[in-house]
Amino acid sequence: MALPRLRRLITAASLSLMVAVTMTALPPSTANALSSDVVISAVYGGGGNSGAVFKNDYIELANLTGSPIDVSAWSVQYASAAGAVFQLTKLTGSIPAHGRYLVQEAAGAAGTVSLPTPDDIGTIPMSGTSGVVALVTSQTPLVGCGISCWSAPNVKDLVGYGATANVETLAAPALTNTTAVARTGALTDTDNNAADFVSGVPKATNSAGTTVTAGDPGDPGDPTPGTRRIHDIQGAGRISPIVGQNVTNVPGIVTAVRVTGNSRGFWFQDPSADADPLTSEGLFVFTGSTSPTVVIGDSVLVSGRVTEYRPATGAQTLTELGGTINTIRLTGGNALPAPVPVAFPDAFTKSGSLEAQPLEPSSYVLDWLEVHEGMRITVAQDTRLISPVNTAFSELWVTLKPGQNPTPRGGTIYSGYDALSSGRLMILSLNGAPAANVGSTLAAGTTGPLDYQSFGGYVLQATQLGAITEGGLKRQKVLPPKKQGDLSVATYNVENLAATNPAAKFARLAEAVVDNLGKPDILALEEIQDNNGATDNGVVAADQTVAKFIAAIQAAGGPAYDWRSVDPNDGTDGGEPGGNIRQVFLFNPARVTFVDRPGGDADTAVSVVRERPTSNQVSLSVSPGRIAPASDAWASSRKPLVGEFLYDGDKQLFVVANHFNSKGGDAPLTAAVQPPVRSSEVQRVKQATEVRDFVKDLSVKSAGRAAVVVLGDINDYQFSPTLQTLTENGTLLKPLIDTLPADQRYSYIFDGNSQVLDHILISPAIKGYSYGVVHINAEFSDQASDHDPQVVRILTGCNVDPLPTRCRPGSPVVDE
Structure with missing residues (x-):
């Protein structure tokens, strides 16, 4: 258990001379920087270096208490492994109760990912291998403390990493361009940098709770669900109320996976729906050209940036998680949320800017589709193909309203700009689809998450495709x-x-x-x-x-x-x-x-x-x-x-x-x-x-x-x-x-x-x-x-x- 600073000084002063003499021959076992309120929680010096994901170095602080702590008179300071000169970044504001505080430092020429919005910005070029970082309760540079800066006045916490003697007891692991050091467990300070810090993938959190990670899929991360749920991200409109923000450890069950093309990723859904019928419980996670490692039925926690992907000029957007994705797999083989039967209203859509209008899913097809974006849906009745199966893309269209604007050969006629058939549904089979012509029958049971693409707009990404019976169409x-x-x-x-x-x-x-x-x-x-x-x-x-x-x-x-x-x-x-x-x-x-x-x-x-x-x-x-x-x-x-x-x-x-x-x-x-x-x-x-x-x-x-x-x-x-x-x-x-x-x-x-x-x-x-x-x-x-x-x-x-x-x-x- 860490001691309050006053108690720590009294205890140190009461040590017997013999013990004190004995300790001088060994690395100090109790540093003058022991803290129970604010600690340095992470340090990264490889930002912008070759092979780095992050563009900047950073220092992260953590508040261990249940109350905000004012740091407006404090500073973070850095020195090289052998150096005696500290560079300083002044802090402002406060650290939230049980929150983090992010100080962004110098950028390099490489890196592709920005840190979450920092709470303070400095210009210190930190070493990507060895160095010293101190949290100081003043804004005066540390001078003349040699390799014992842990005991200097106003030093709240200190981390020496890599090949440096300026440490608390023993040095934390050396950094690399792709690794940071982060405080372990419950962020306890034992005044032993080697014991308190571990090396891992850079992962930075600011005072708003936004976390961005460099994304090592082998890093299990913290298996604690975050405060955001999928319905919070989707919101009750077409645009997410938190678009552009990073979210951490959003829970859900993987319902489908796409492992082809340059739009790979997976859908996951919260099995515990909220009471608002306008908020979707499903979401797509975009992993780009990298195939996801999760499988259907996995219970996961997903971190990433909330984005609105607009696939073409004039198109609607798809709410998704993008940026640097971090996925924690908790368990496998879970039951999937029950799919929602497709039930389209009569009208296709309303006029004007849809993004500026409230959703009315009982009145308009496009609104019904929007409130189920990302969720599992199912075609509960036999339907008729109104386009041939495009076997190259496993794509087909069906009508859920067989009596609506039919052609004599099984299609759906388009007779005017204001005469769109509201029964049409596009289906893409994630597992392939057999050749079939217009007028064929698709048996009930096609099921999968609802996606949005530029051509065709909303599309059912089928993990299960009903049997197709050819209709006998003749040329x-x-x-x-x-x-x-x-x-x-x-x-x-x-x-x-x-x-x-x-x-x-x-x-x-x-x-x-x-x-x-x-x-x-x-x-x-x-x-x-x-x-x-x-x-x-x-x-x-x-x-x-x-x-x-x-x-x-x-x-x-x-x-x-x-x-x-x-x-x-x-x-x-x-x-x-x-x-x-x-x-x-x-x-x-x-x-x-x-x-x-x-x-x-x-x-x-x-x-x-x-x-x-x-x-x-x-x-x-x-x-x-x-x-x-x-x-x-x-x-x-x-x-x-x-x-x-x-x-x-x-x-x-x-x-x-x-x-x-x-x-x-x-x-x-x-x-x-x-x-x-x-x-x-x-x-x-x-x-x-x-x-x-x-x-x-x-x-x-x-x-x-x-x-x-x-x-x-x-x-x-x-x-x-x-x-x-x-x-x-x-x-x-x-x-x-x-x-x-x-x-x-x-x-x-x-x-x-x-x-x-x-x-x-x-x-x-x-x-x-x-x-x-x-x-x-x-x-x-x-x-x-x-x-x-x-x-x-x-x-x-x-x-x-x-x-x-x-x-x-x-x-x-x-x-x-």
């Missing part, structure tokens, strides 16, 4: 034409096709062209890459890519297609870096003639030419050509490809193949501000304006007689401002997707929404047609592309009013 094909003169025109995004791709990809795409699309007479392709694909070496030609595709089509039983395109300038058209994607026309020369007009290149703008001043006959200045390639509307984006064709004798057809700017940069559907910001839409509206103006020029100069097909990957919905601009609200061009029943308007699936990105638009001069989306990819796990192609068949003999029965709109598409 579709186009029926043969009813008349020999019918002309078929198709669009197909072939997803970064390059000559370097495997032959199997070419074969799959070619088979679709022949068997599913019915060998279209004109085929507009999007995402044809240059000959060496993503290799970024200045190559822009795509002749090898196209030749390989044409050969694959012939091998599959198709015609010997010819082709036209315009090579882009290197690195100017967006897409995969180095790929130089562009649109390409394939055409069957036995069925149509491409009208070549020289001069088209990456920088030359195509224009509409009237054959004679008084004539309604029009042509293109160059064919193939590009629309307004110098316009800023096409910055880092694909320029439209325009071609002039003749079919059925001398019938003229103008085709505009497009691939508009992507939706990259838009806020997700689960954005923090609702409705989500669609920033990419601005550029697509500009692009739509350029194409619209070109088509309008064709229409005006031909007196409305020009037959025009505008098609491709517009990257926007049928109800979007982009399509309204492009079609001039349907007066200039007719969007054929709108001719289909509302529940069949889709060519792509994203976030579990069956939606429209690809379009075929026709001018009023085309009166008789049949049209359909050919569903062969988007709904299937085994897909050659992520887009479904579309076909319009221009029916011969239909340029009359009223239209004969066979000329009326219909779909040529059927199941295989």
Whole structure:
């Protein structure tokens, strides 16, 4: 037991002369620095040195009493192992009852982690091996105490470490760049530095109770739960009330572990919930690229920094523990907290800044998900897959409301910005998932913690995945034409096709062209890459890519297609870096003639030419050509490809193949501000304006007689401002997707929404047609592309009013 300072002096003075003489020949057994109120609790001098985690040296003090202690007139002082000159850092304020007090000293050039907010800051460069630290109840430097500074006036406590004789009895262990010395047990002072201090991982605590450790997973640490619980960290809103603070020894049971990628970590949950239904009891612990060592069922105490991770611009945040993580495993094999059955309300979300509004989990899906963030949830009923399983990422979407906005093939239709289906749920299986298509059944029982990611937003990270029963979905094909003169025109995004791709990809795409699309007479392709694909070496030609595709089509039983395109300038058209994607026309020369007009290149703008001043006959200045390639509307984006064709004798057809700017940069559907910001839409509206103006020029100069097909990957919905601009609200061009029943308007699936990105638009001069989306990819796990192609068949003999029965709109598409 340590003695009060007054009692310690009296006891020392009453020693017999013989005993005192005897002790002079030995290291002193009782130092003049014995303390029962404030002690030096830790010392670290390797901060910022090579291999160090912490950037700074530090000295930590501890108050052993139940009352605050004023240290505003005190100091901490340091001397080298052999030195007699002490450097001084003045203290301020007080140390809380049973609390710590952190003095930050000099920084080095290395280290990656900052100390918790220090209570005082000094500039002393302490030794990372041997030295002396004294706690002094004055702010006067120690002078002339030699190697007996433990007995100098006003010295409250002293620690000599490493190779120094200036110690209490014996020296504490030497320091290294990765180890500190810390007082043991109950912080008892026995005036023997060797007995009172042990070497270990640097771990610093300030007066606010914030602890940061350099994080040795082999250090068990103090197995006492801290004062914070998971529900304290999560709080009753979207943002943690203690974001940015460090928390120590937060208790919970490990419910799931992620050991792949650069977002590794684990989820843990407090089995003892509080009474507030708005506070989640689960939390993710982020360990970066390092796999956690815990397993499901471990009871743990976790220390780290409370952070709000925002995975993308506009996204909500995920409350998590990050920074330097210290995990203490207490026991294993514990029962997991019971999962909460998923029960979504009717409305998806409210408007405005969600982070500024109270949570209403009984009214809004996004609020229900937020209050269960990090917790175990379970899908308690059989559900239907509304996206195919992405086996590469073990990702799928289901609907918990099977009657909500269904497509005839099992998906969920997206029909408007304000028509989001509230039954959608994203699932990522932590243990893999089998291939399955839209319309398949996921049996009840999928269970795991609730996470948040930028794409898809909230996601159930499944530790247990229900059995999947395939739904028998069939791919579709186009029926043969009813008349020999019918002309078929198709669009197909072939997803970064390059000559370097495997032959199997070419074969799959070619088979679709022949068997599913019915060998279209004109085929507009999007995402044809240059000959060496993503290799970024200045190559822009795509002749090898196209030749390989044409050969694959012939091998599959198709015609010997010819082709036209315009090579882009290197690195100017967006897409995969180095790929130089562009649109390409394939055409069957036995069925149509491409009208070549020289001069088209990456920088030359195509224009509409009237054959004679008084004539309604029009042509293109160059064919193939590009629309307004110098316009800023096409910055880092694909320029439209325009071609002039003749079919059925001398019938003229103008085709505009497009691939508009992507939706990259838009806020997700689960954005923090609702409705989500669609920033990419601005550029697509500009692009739509350029194409619209070109088509309008064709229409005006031909007196409305020009037959025009505008098609491709517009990257926007049928109800979007982009399509309204492009079609001039349907007066200039007719969007054929709108001719289909509302529940069949889709060519792509994203976030579990069956939606429209690809379009075929026709001018009023085309009166008789049949049209359909050919569903062969988007709904299937085994897909050659992520887009479904579309076909319009221009029916011969239909340029009359009223239209004969066979000329009326219909779909040529059927199941295989």
